[in-house]
Amino acid sequence: MREIRFDRFGGPEVLTLHSDAPTPVPGGEEVLVRVAYVGLNPLDFKIRDGSSGMSRDLPLPAGTGRELAGTVIGAGSELDEAELRSRGLAPGTRVFGMRGPGDRRGVAAEVVAIAADDLAPIPDEVPPEDLPRWAGLALAGLTAIATVHDTAEIREGQTVLVHGGSGGVGQLLIPMSLEAGAAQVWATGRAANAERIRELGAVPIAYDTGDWQEELRRATGGRGVDVVLDTHYHSTFLASLDHVAEGGRIVALPSLADLSPARERGLDARVPGIVPGRGRLDRLVQGIRAGRYPLEVSQVLPLGEIAEAHRRLEDGHTRGKLVLDAQA
Ligand SMILES: NC(=O)c1ccc[n+]([C@@H]2O[C@H](COP(=O)([O-])OP(=O)(O)OC[C@H]3O[C@@H](n4cnc5c(N)ncnc54)[C@H](OP(=O)(O)O)[C@@H]3O)[C@@H](O)[C@H]2O)c1
Structure with missing residues (x-):
């Protein structure tokens, strides 16, 4: 599968698209997600250039990206069908979320394994063209x-x-x-x-x-x-x-x-610190559904154009969210 990695800290050019990455194996409490879109954040370029606290001791090569929207395609050993259904995360469900603060793996890839607790279902009525917004919701929202x-x-x-x-x-x-x-x-x-x-x-x-x-x-x-x-x-x-x-x-x-x-x-x-978890993700869902959080996506770029996306983000004038299409 395709995945973005970087093997040294530096400018946007260190981000490289690999086409031969192994599909990840989900841990016990994790689900496997086919990624549709990846939301970008200033944190991404701070980790990439080594200036973030999260860059400290980061094993390289590393993945990039913290938040996503996609579809559940599998799960780890602790999550059987009944458990997944009770969490609203049955295979085929569209989900959004972000990696918890202690999880430094990236999400800019075609498929990712991610903790079930860090995801929430996207309401059925959301049309496919609105998915980029959901990819950019979790980190800014939390x-x-x-x-x-x-x-x-x-x-x-x-x-x-x-x-x-x-x-x-x-x-x-x-x-x-x-x-x-x-x-x-x-x-x-x-x-x-x-x-x-x-x-x-x-x-x-x-x-x-x-x-x-x-x-x-x-x-x-x-x-x-x-x-x-x-x-x-x-x-x-x-x-x-x-x-x-x-x-x-x-x-x-x-x-x-x-x-x-x-x-x-x-x-x-x-300075605020993100509190992750399903309860808060569901709160964001309610706000979006009620029309109270009209978060805007200003640009969607293909996964392979991530370096250009980081350049734009680093400009410091992004309007709303900048999002990558993980399947394009
Ligand atoms: N503590 C945490 O847990 C946490 C979590 C998330 C984000 N953050 C941090 O929060 C910051 C903002 O994140 P973001 O995702 O909102 O960034 P962003 O989407 O890139 O937005 C940057 C904003 O800054 C504005 N701006 C640029 N120059 C300005 C100026 N001189 N005066 C006033 N506004 C100016 C831009 O508006 P114009 O285009 O109109 O200039 C734009 O609205 C980042 O540093 C990020 O790392 C911290």
Whole structure:
């Protein structure tokens, strides 16, 4: 089968398509999935270039990719037909999910073995053309749940600023913050993405055509916001410290974000950590079904064009999700 691997840390060119990879054998509590689409995330290029905490001691060659949508085609010894059916994962079922944080195998391949607990069924009514969106849902979705609920702990009536409102995680942070009771959400992005940010329910603030700090100051009467959710971090984190209201909180998304400048000023600063599991995946399914999480896929590329996909992702301006077609 075809699989993407890299045998050294480096640029996108280290990603290589192999056509002769052995089909994996599922462990006892794992299922075998024929992959339809692979969702891409900044974490993928951070692991690939060696800058992620997850690159440490990673045995090479390694696979790449963390999340997927596909179809169950087999299972390990601990999962008989009855057990699979009770979990809604019978052979032939379409599923989506992501590798748990401790599982460093990739998913950019035609077939993968993955823990049954890290998958959930895709509702029958979902048309095939909508599958790319499901491939890109798990990682951004579980991150957004962890960010809004476990880390920022957004409460009724709070005001929120999201940096990067039209990105993969940002497109879910806006509706989830509103769902949690936020009274008002502002979100930064390029002016070209302002309409999308508005559709998601936030007030857009363009950082490329105006001064976002000035605009936020005006909008909040100088008070700032109760919660900053910073998906960008690089050029936004330090400046945002001036806009956290008294008793407020700032959450930076990149796992290796340096929070010390915030803490030195006595601010409550945190980084979220994904909590995996079926319960939260099912929560995402409910949100999508109800139309509350209109996550967008902006590009679908063939598996063999993964290096080009990483280049685009590294640009830092992906709108919604970038997805690979694993069978193309
Ligand atoms: N802690 C965790 O467990 C966890 C989990 C998932 C992701 N993450 C991290 O979260 C970050 C975001 O992930 P993602 O998947 O949402 O990335 P993404 O899809 O690539 O989105 C990047 C976003 O950043 C925006 N952006 C770029 N420059 C900006 C600027 N100067 N000011 C404001 N926004 C700017 C872009 O909007 P424009 O195009 O409009 O500029 C785009 O919306 C990554 O660092 C990722 O590694 C952490």
